[in-house]
Amino acid sequence: MNVVWVTGASRGIGKAMAQKLAKAGFAVALTARNATALHQLSDSIQQQGGNALVLPGDVSQPKVPLQIAEKILNSWKRIDTLINNAGIGIFKSILSTDVQEWDESLAVNTRSAFLCSKAVLPHMIENRAGKIINVISVAGQQPYPNCGAYCASKYAMLGFTDVLRNETRQYGIQVTAFMPGATDTEIWGNADLPRERMMTPEQVATQAVHLCKADANIMIEQVVMRPQGGDL
Template sequence: MLKDKIAIITGASRGIGRATALAFARADAKVVLASRTEQDLETAANLIRTDGGEALVLPTDVTRAKAVETLVNRTLEAYGQIDILVNNAGTGSFEMVADSDPEVWTQVVASNLKSTYLCSRYVLPPMLARQSGQIINVLSIAAKVAFKASSAYCAAKAGALAFTKVLAEEVRGENIRVTAVSPGSVDTPFWAEMEGHPDLTLMLKPEHVAETILFVATQPAGMVTDEIVVTPPLGIL
């Protein structure tokens, strides 16, 4: 389904990003795996290779402009083009505003929002030059719903939703499709730092979100999916 497509997936070392990389590789895409921890990326790449897929590991902190520029340049050196960018990297923090650490707050906004801007910023010139491309932003139900002790995360995801809409308008006439995928709770290491988190067994599995992202990536030409919201069967947990 994605034969000869080159896809950069951020936050590909675990959780939703890794499941998406596996799903894309099974659909014959060549996947570029980007997150900060090289060893975890190598583990994910080996899973993909064992499965018969092709993966390139490029450790990247997607909150840093120079690092993102290098990610894009090295992908172009390796494959000559970028067809799909999945902006999936992101972290959460679980602090009430009054008790929050400004550095943690800022980092959560950077990992979810600034990263989405930076990766889009640097993949766009080659996509515009080819008049072809797709950018899929993994947001969250938190872009629309207020959760206590999640101000940085909700603000970042709401900001990323606004950014996604603006970007979609900017490139609508350029054959570049932009989509927001907004999941409810997903059973991933994301929840490890939250005390008293919702029941992981009731959450979506990373593979559910990966299938949704693959669905978006394989839509026929002539249509754009602006946004998809997916939730666990019981809704918001």
């Protein structure tokens, strides 16, 4: 059994990752706040012969990731890969972003990756193996207007990811900064954007499956992908 824990699995990129990983034979632990959506996803994965576990929760809350990791370990005895994908987009000018939105962006996008990583690290260190894939964004190393809170959270996530790799490579752990560009999901809300130019969640998810299958002796540090035509 090869177990992947996907956060933010109720829709969008995380859901597509869970579906593709299950099809590729991975057992998937599914986390997000919307339990109904997770159960629907789990049912469809299991109907197709896959293996899924539903573990709802808000991963930005300090105790939740640890509780979920314990449940996965109780059920399946292992966590081979963590995909820190849960995220929100606050797409506003800095002047119009309020402190609550700022804090929420940092908590959901960045703190949750820190908390979930801490929750799986003792197990991975003991196993001398494991993969952590942090879903960042091209906005983690390039500024975009009306993305102050989002870019701040994603730049911070890239710094965190690079330090995590430095600290854990001695234990055989592989840490990847996964940096997609515009992808057609609900994160964009009603924004008037050319959706047909965006990547699909399935295209992005395919790259995550490659990472989950990567040999243990290779460190894929960063994966950057954009729509063929570039940024929107």
